[in-house]
Amino acid sequence: MAAPKVAVVGAGVIGLSTALCIVETCPSSSVTVLSDQFSPNTTSDVAAGMLIPHTYPGTPIHVQKQWFKDTFTYLFAISNSAEASEAGIHLVSGWQVFKSTPKEELPFWSDVVLGFRPMSEAELQKFPQHRFGQAFTTLKCDCPPYLLWLEKRLKATGVQVYNRKVADLWELHREYDIIVNCTGIGAHQLVGDKKLFPVRGQVLQVHAPWVKNFIRDGDGLTYIYPGIDRVTLGGTREKESWSLSPDPGTTKDIFDRCCSLEASLQEAQDIKVKVGLRPSRQCVRLEREVLSQGGAKLLVVHNYGHGAGGFSVHRGTAKEAARLVGECIVALQGSSSRAKL
Amino acid sequence: MRVAVIGAGVIGLSSALCIQEQFQGLVPELELEVHADRFTPHTTSDGAAGLWQPYLSDRGNLQETLWNKETFEYLLGHLHSPAAKEMGLFLLSGYNLFTEPVPDPSWKNIVLGFRNLTPKELELFPGYSYGWFNTALMLEGRNYLPWLTNRLTQRGVKFFHKKIESFQELFSQGVDVVINCTGMRSGELQPDPELQPGRGQIIKVLAPWVKHFIITHDVKSGIYRSPYVIPGSEFTVLGGIYQHGNWSEENSAQDHRTVWESCCRLLPALQVAKIVGEWTGLRPARPQVRLERESIRHGNLQGEVIHNYGHGGFGITIHWGCAMAAARLFGSILQEKRKVASSAQPRL
Numbered sequence: 001m002a003a004p005k006v007a008v009v010g011a012g013v014i015g016l017s018t019a020l021c022i023v024e025t026c027p028s029s030s031v032t033v034l035s036d037q038f039s040p041n042t043t044s045d046v047a048a049g050m051l052i053p054h055t056y057p058g059t060p061i062h063v064q065k066q067w068f069k070d071t072f073t074y075l076f077a078i079s080n081s082a083e084a085s086e087a088g089i090h091l092v093s094g095w096q097v098f099k100s101t102p103k104e105e106l107p108f109w110s111d112v113v114l115g116f117r118p119m120s121e122a123e124l125q126k127f128p129q130h131r132f133g134q135a136f137t138t139l140k141c142d143c144p145p146y147l148l149w150l151e152k153r154l155k156a157t158g159v160q161v162y163n164r165k166v167a168d169l170w171e172l173h174r175e176y177d178i179i180v181n182c183t184g185i186g187a188h189q190l191v192g193d194k195k196l197f198p199v200r201g202q203v204l205q206v207h208a209p210w211v212k213n214f215i216r217d218g219d220g221l222t223y224i225y226p227g228i229d230r231v232t233l234g235g236t237r238e239k240e241s242w243s244l245s246p247d248p249g250t251t252k253d254i255f256d257r258c259c260s261l262e263a264s265l266q267e268a269q270d271i272k273v274k275v276g277l278r279p280s281r282q283c284v285r286l287e288r289e290v291l292s293q294g295g296a297k298l299l300v301v302h303n304y305g306h307g308a309g310g311f312s313v314h315r316g317t318a319k320e321a322a323r324l325v326g327e328c329i330v331a332l333q334g335s336s337s338r339a340k341l
Numbered sequence: 342m343r344v345a346v347i348g349a350g351v352i353g354l355s356s357a358l359c360i361q362e363q364f365q366g367l368v369p370e371l372e373l374e375v376h377a378d379r380f381t382p383h384t385t386s387d388g389a390a391g392l393w394q395p396y397l398s399d400r401g402n403l404q405e406t407l408w409n410k411e412t413f414e415y416l417l418g419h420l421h422s423p424a425a426k427e428m429g430l431f432l433l434s435g436y437n438l439f440t441e442p443v444p445d446p447s448w449k450n451i452v453l454g455f456r457n458l459t460p461k462e463l464e465l466f467p468g469y470s471y472g473w474f475n476t477a478l479m480l481e482g483r484n485y486l487p488w489l490t491n492r493l494t495q496r497g498v499k500f501f502h503k504k505i506e507s508f509q510e511l512f513s514q515g516v517d518v519v520i521n522c523t524g525m526r527s528g529e530l531q532p533d534p535e536l537q538p539g540r541g542q543i544i545k546v547l548a549p550w551v552k553h554f555i556i557t558h559d560v561k562s563g564i565y566r567s568p569y570v571i572p573g574s575e576f577t578v579l580g581g582i583y584q585h586g587n588w589s590e591e592n593s594a595q596d597h598r599t600v601w602e603s604c605c606r607l608l609p610a611l612q613v614a615k616i617v618g619e620w621t622g623l624r625p626a627r628p629q630v631r632l633e634r635e636s637i638r639h640g641n642l643q644g645e646v647i648h649n650y651g652h653g654g655f656g657i658t659i660h661w662g663c664a665m666a667a668a669r670l671f672g673s674i675l676q677e678k679r680k681v682a683s684s685a686q687p688r689l
Binding site: 081082086088093115119123126213263267 | 420421422423425426427429431432433434453454456458459461462464465474476479548549550551552553572574575609610612613614
């Protein structure tokens with residue numbers, strides 16, 4: 001058969017990294033990216049891009065750990081290369097602090113990040129309201145740079161990227177053989193997934209270039225993540241809220257919470273407020289599906305629902321999605337050769 | 342009582358502030374002044390990256406280790422104050438890299454979270470097989486010196502932009518005590534063969550993705566002769582030059598190449614960093630800091646000098662401990678003068 005035509009729907013970190021993995025592992029295929037939103041207007045652009053995993057209740061820990069490890073290893077190599085600044089990948093060290101000692105003192109990812117250890121008494125003195133903490137070094141993917149870099153690499157391999165709103169996967173049936181659904185929160189509408197729900201996050205992006213370490217409260221609600229040009233201050237976790245409008249009361253609350261962790265943020269300048277809807281689910285939907293309509297079949301690979309952990313596992317889930325695309329290609333070739341008999 | 346500080350780098354200004362804070366209230370007649378021919382941003386302190394880190398070895402000077410500790414703790418205490426950003430003070434974590442195992446430094450328990458590097462971390466730095474990670478402080482001279490200057494001005498300290506040619510020059514004007522914080526050029530006021538320049542050259546670049554200091558060491562060559570990268574609040578400093586006895590304050594093309602090539606090898610992403618400046622400074626190197634009193638004859642009078650110079654490449658690291666020590670020496674001078682004054686009272 002002719003080169004299988006693969007359409008990846010979605011151009012956030014999941015869509016672009018999945019497209020790249022498909023190109024790498026299925027070189028015979030022709031890959032196109034379709035999306036109605038591109039950087040800097042994707043959910044990924046709001047995220048700080050810190051490699052600190054979120055735990056999915058519905059996925060075995062060893063699977064999540066492998067996804068994280070794959071992602072960390074991949075980005076570690078880029079951070080160490082001449083492309084690091086173009087790709088927006090950099091190392092950052094800091095502290096995760098807890099008001100009360102957590103049940104799990106050693107998270108599953110503690111041996112993947114660098115130099116993980118409990119904080120010393122002297123370090124904890126900087127956080128008088130917190131009694132326990134962990135120090136480590138991890139990676140950060142800054143957006144837009146990372147998404148732009150992924151897009152550049154895709155285009156260099158011949159992948160076409162189109163601005164196109166896909167309202168129904170069946171629209172793509174005649175033009176493409178396999179659809180890869182990386183639509184994030186858009187999947188709620190696009191494929192009617194009721195298990196997918198938004199968790200609204202508001203963040204402030206500020207100019208505070210003297211802040212070089214990250215600080216995160218273990219409750220996940222308050223964090224300070226220094227990026228290349230801006231520091232991301234967060235945040236909120238509002239389940240089932242679909243509002244993309246910044247809330248001024250929330251802005252003040254986030255700013256105050258972050259200043260109580262890092263007093264010098266009072267001097268932060270040029271505060272920009274952003275909102276993103278984390279595409280949340282009990283587990284990432286990472287599976288093949290064969291849709292039927294009339295006599296027609298549509299091969300779909302889903303890769304969405306990464307919630308708060310998209311950046312942390314993106315490469316790992318992209319690889320798995322590419323593997324599933326490979327299975328689809330084999331299935332197509334099987335059925336096309338049967339058709340020839 | 343007139344007290345003149347000569348020198349307006351980090352040593353001069355902090356000594357002035359320390360004396361002012363401790364004694365102005367007690368000695369109402371205290372008149373404090375700062376005389377210098379170079380002020381911020383043209384002092385040696387302005388060019389330094391500003392990282393708090395002593396040398397690897399304390400060279401047998403335990404007193405210096407104590408002064409370093411005092412400085413770190415003083416600065417750490419200011420980290421949460423509203424002034425921190427204005428002072429140019431912030432926490433910075435990073436790496437010290439070696440080609441072989443070395444003993445832990447004297448300052449391992451002063452900095453935060455000191456530990457050895459893991460094998461995975463060492464993969465970041467090919468060619469280096471051993472190292473440390475810790476969190477230290479940055480105190481940027483370009484911000485700290487203006488901050489000190491403001492504090493001093495607010496408290497009525499006078500500044501004189503003039504080169505002082507001799508201690509006598511000040512004594513003959515009526516100055517009672519001179520605090521000699523003249524750094525590299527102390528030898529012009531009083532010859533000191535132990536004071537030698539440790540010439541350094543740095544390249545300033547824009548590399549805001551670098552969030553750690555990285556200091557490599559070549560134990561055989563000596564301190565600062567191996568590449569280092571120190572990210573500041575506005576630009577990143579690339580360095581790795583230490584030339585003992587070289588008085589040239591001109592940037593050298595060869596040193597530029599050495600620093601650029603070695604730093605880019607260390608961090609390949611620096612190749613695309615934009616160069617925004619270059620600077621040469623002379624570290625006022627001495628086998629140990631000269632921090633002591635000296636009485637200088639001036640006609641039939643005696644003038645008191647407190648020397649506070651020779652801080653090499655660790656001036657910012659040690660400055661507050663030395664300022665406190667200088668203030669203590671000043672206190673003993675005051676004490677003696679008071680005794681003399683009271684013993685001269687006629688007895689009724």
